[in-house]
Amino acid sequence: MRFRSYSVHLFTALGASLAMLALLEAASQDWAMMAIWLAVAFVVDGIDGPLARRYDVTANAPVIDGTILDLIIDFLTYVMIPAYALYGSGLLPGWTGWFVVLFIPFVSSLYFADTRMKTADSSFRGFPGCWNMVTLALLVIQPPWQVILVLVLLLSVAQFLSLKFIHPVRTARWRAVSLPVALLWTGAIGYAAWTGFAHVPALTGLVAVTSVYLLGAGIAQQVIYDRGYVR
DSSP, X not given: OHHHHHHHHHHHHHHHHHHHHHHHHHHTTOHHHHHHHHHHHHHHHHHHHHHHHHTTHHHHSTTSOHHHHHHHHHIIIIIIHHHHHHHHTSSSOHHHHHHHHHHHHHXXXXXXXXXXXXXXXXXXXXXXXXXXXXXXXXXXXXOOHHHHHHHHHHHHHHTTSSOEEOOTTTOOTTHHHHHHHHHHHHHHHHHHHHTTSOOOHXXXXXXXXXXXXXXXXXXXXXXXXITTSOO
């Protein structure tokens, strides 16, 4: 059991290497390969949590703090590299790119240190700094830069509001829908990256719809359930 528990930590740490691969591709401005490595890291991040709980790594592998390890890797793959991609890809021209590449790490560092980020139903309180998902979706959809800038500002503010955002695996409510949607989103992003983000209207629509669901499902649950409209 101890071997298996520490193996889970090693699996989590693999995300740091994936982050470096994504960073190297971003530095070369190969956004498609960057996206593929970030998508792989996203899958690893989705798997390691259930494994950690199954093997109770807190009790069986206590030398390594899995929560801190996960936060370190998440900050790389969720915040730093995606922020750079928004700056370097040309999605945000001129001063807007400089603003976003500095602003996203600033606000996200505060959020990652917020002790109130988790809710009782294993959702997130406030937008959980998943800038990797936002950036990858924007690389597919490629909206006007004004839309991107407004979205970044809105989501940055949402990090500190009492709004729920689901975790597709951990949030039990609607998981039968949320998990397949997350997998569909991941597959669509992977395919888009594999084709070099070639414009395919159907794929763009799929990424847009699944992204809206993943962003809005938690808020919808707040409105429907937490306010007593449905018991």
